Amino acid sequence: MACGTGLVTERLVRPGLRVHGADAAHAMLRVAAGRAPGRVVRADARRLPLPAAAVDAVSAVWLLHLVPFAPDVVAEAARVLRPGGVLVATVDKDTAHDVGSDIDAILRPHRSAAASDRADLITLHAEAHGLVPAPGTHFRGHGQGATPRDTVRRLRAGYFASWFTGDDPATTDELAAALAALPDQDRPRDDPRYRLACFARRG
Numbered sequence: 001m002a003c004g005t006g007l008v009t010e011r012l013v014r015p016g017l018r019v020h021g022a023d024a025a026h027a028m029l030r031v032a033a034g035r036a037p038g039r040v041v042r043a044d045a046r047r048l049p050l051p052a053a054a055v056d057a058v059s060a061v062w063l064l065h066l067v068p069f070a071p072d073v074v075a076e077a078a079r080v081l082r083p084g085g086v087l088v089a090t091v092d093k094d095t096a097h098d099v100g101s102d103i104d105a106i107l108r109p110h111r112s113a114a115a116s117d118r119a120d121l122i123t124l125h126a127e128a129h130g131l132v133p134a135p136g137t138h139f140r141g142h143g144q145g146a147t148p149r150d151t152v153r154r155l156r157a158g159y160f161a162s163w164f165t166g167d168d169p170a171t172t173d174e175l176a177a178a179l180a181a182l183p184d185q186d187r188p189r190d191d192p193r194y195r196l197a198c199f200a201r202r203g
Contacts, residue, residue: 001045001073002063006032009039012059022048046072050080057081060089061196064117065162071125078129083203087131091119091197094163096141101189103146106178110171112163119197131199138193145188148179155179 003009003021005028012019013036021036022043023029032040043049045060046069058077064070077087094115098104123133155175158166166172 001048001058001060001077002066003032003036003040004028004062006035006040008059008061010035013039046076048076048080052079053082054080055082056085058085058087060087062090062093064089064091064122065093065115068116070116070122071128074122074125074131075129078126078131078201081131081201083201085201086134087126087199087201088136089117089122089197089199090194091117091122092195093117096192096194097146099145099190099192101146102182103148103151103179103189106175106182107151107164110164110175115163119195122197123199126199130202132202134198134200136195136197138195141192141194143188143191145191147184147186147188148182149185152176152179 001022003023004025006021009019009021009032019036019039021032021040022045023032023040024042024044026042029040029042041049045063045067058081060073060077064073067073074087074089081087092115094111094117098108098111126133154160155164155166155172160166
């Protein structure tokens with residue numbers, strides 16, 4: 001689901017394993033097709049071109065935080081999974097970026113609590129469709145520690161749309177000024193630590 005440019009899809013490809021990627025964006029699929037030739041298709045994550053109970057695993061990495069229809073994505077994953085199959089998804093992405101730095105102290109009051117990929121919400125959606133929580137894991141976003149200067153650039157470019165609308169230019173300017181006043185403008189703060197959740201289809 002939402003294979004994007006195929007970075008994850010490409011890493012999953014190996015002999016004896018059938019791997020398919022789907023994404024709704026033409027531009028993403030063009031890149032993904034170069035990484036996983038013959039394995040990607042244009043499709044909405046809410047309506048995969050697969051029959052029910054067709055696959056052993058569904059990956060939704062870096063998807064649920066971007067869409068307002070996360071429950072529908074989880075429902076579709078449950079539909080196409082065989083009994084015993086698993087949904088693997090990144091959750092709590094915005095929370096992971098709050099590493100307790102001076103940058104986060106400035107941004108935290110403006111972060112929305114309504115993230116569509118909150119782990120508790122995704123768990124509820126999963127359980128409603130016959131998926132039960134299974135052991136997950138965490139992984140570090142190596143080299144993704146924020147700097148004040150780059151955070152200002154990303155803020156103004158709309159990178160934080162999942163938690164900050166930027167509708168009020170005065171607020172954006174105020175945050176940018178506070179970030180620009182921090183010391184060590186180009187020193188990366190700690191890397192984020194992401195959560196990978198897993199849910200198994202009941203037999």
